[in-house]
Amino acid sequence: MYKSKQIPIYSLGEFSSVDNKSKNYQVEVFDANRHFEVSYPHKHDFYEVLFLTQGSGYHIIDSNKYKIEPPCIFFMSPGQAHKLELSSDIGGYLFLFTEEFYLLNRVNKNKLLELPFFYSVEQNNPPLLLADSSDAEFLKALFARGCHEENLEDDVSEEVIRALLDVLLQTCNKLYPLEFGLQKTRGHLLVKNLLQLIEENFQKNIAISEYANMLSITPNHLTQMVKHVTGTTSSKLLQNKVIIETKRLLIHSEMTVTEIADYMNFSDQSYFTKFFKKACGITPLQYRKMKE
Numbered sequence: 001m002y003k004s005k006q007i008p009i010y011s012l013g014e015f016s017s018v019d020n021k022s023k024n025y026q027v028e029v030f031d032a033n034r035h036f037e038v039s040y041p042h043k044h045d046f047y048e049v050l051f052l053t054q055g056s057g058y059h060i061i062d063s064n065k066y067k068i069e070p071p072c073i074f075f076m077s078p079g080q081a082h083k084l085e086l087s088s089d090i091g092g093y094l095f096l097f098t099e100e101f102y103l104l105n106r107v108n109k110n111k112l113l114e115l116p117f118f119y120s121v122e123q124n125n126p127p128l129l130l131a132d133s134s135d136a137e138f139l140k141a142l143f144a145r146g147c148h149e150e151n152l153e154d155d156v157s158e159e160v161i162r163a164l165l166d167v168l169l170q171t172c173n174k175l176y177p178l179e180f181g182l183q184k185t186r187g188h189l190l191v192k193n194l195l196q197l198i199e200e201n202f203q204k205n206i207a208i209s210e211y212a213n214m215l216s217i218t219p220n221h222l223t224q225m226v227k228h229v230t231g232t233t234s235s236k237l238l239q240n241k242v243i244i245e246t247k248r249l250l251i252h253s254e255m256t257v258t259e260i261a262d263y264m265n266f267s268d269q270s271y272f273t274k275f276f277k278k279a280c281g282i283t284p285l286q287y288r289k290m291k292e
Helices: 099-103 133-150 157-175 186-204 208-214 219-230 234-252 257-263 269-280 284-291
Strands: 025-031 042-044 047-054 057-061 064-067 072-076 081-086 091-097
Touching: 025 047, 025 133, 025 157, 042 081, 047 133, 047 157, 057 072, 091 133, 091 157, 099 157, 133 157, 186 208, 186 219, 186 234, 208 219, 208 234, 219 234, 234 257, 234 269, 234 284, 257 269, 257 284, 269 284
Parallel strands: none
Antiparallel strands: 025 091, 047 072, 047 091, 057 064, 057 081
16 A cells, blocks of 8 residues: 555565576676666565675765775665665676575574564664775675576576685675674573564554564563663663664655554554654654754
8 A cells, every 4th residue: 555655565576687586596796787676765575695895985874874984894784774875987896685585405494583683672773894804805706606506507506606605605694893883692592582573563563562473472571581682671772673674764754643553553643743752852744844
């Protein structure tokens, strides 16, 4: 009903060239002459690793704005909204993939969540800055080999690309700043699982108790673990997500406040407006006018 008014959400097939629409991964050169235009800001339902080797500009991810300082690598999780402001000489590589592609045949289904740059507990996405030229060259070689394998039509290339992706992600994990790297505890993984579930279900406006049930723990235990890891409550994490999505729609869509309230499964506009004002100090309409 509201698709034409919403922030675009691209699936991998929609984001890919005609030849690659059936694949659940894609590796390609990234520059100002990419094969198609996308609307900004937009969201994906897949993971993205963007390696920039030259150029300048800014990358806005959710509410955070990062300066592009090549060589650097940006990581995006499904559901995040982003916008790129790029110079004409931008250059690098792009690796897109689904969770299913990476986790195929893996026993540990938390492998992606164990990486510090996906579903960040801190709710930010600082790029990996590659100060060592040998690291940059090694990672560049991985991307280049991935592009080469992408163009081959044989049965082994997909496995090679999956292996290249694993080496790429684990290398970035090793190089990522230590203050963001220690996230493999049970508590961190639980919070990341919660963030992933919130991303998939926030529009349904369901209670935290239902999220706890999805995670097979009690609501009280979920709240305690989230508080221990993040310093805030599980309800606050959910509220923050709803507020972020509402702000995006107020700024970047043509949806009315009533339509947004309906989209978020609130019982009525009045309650939705009170919810937003309590969190932000102003009404949704005042926020929209302020951002015009």
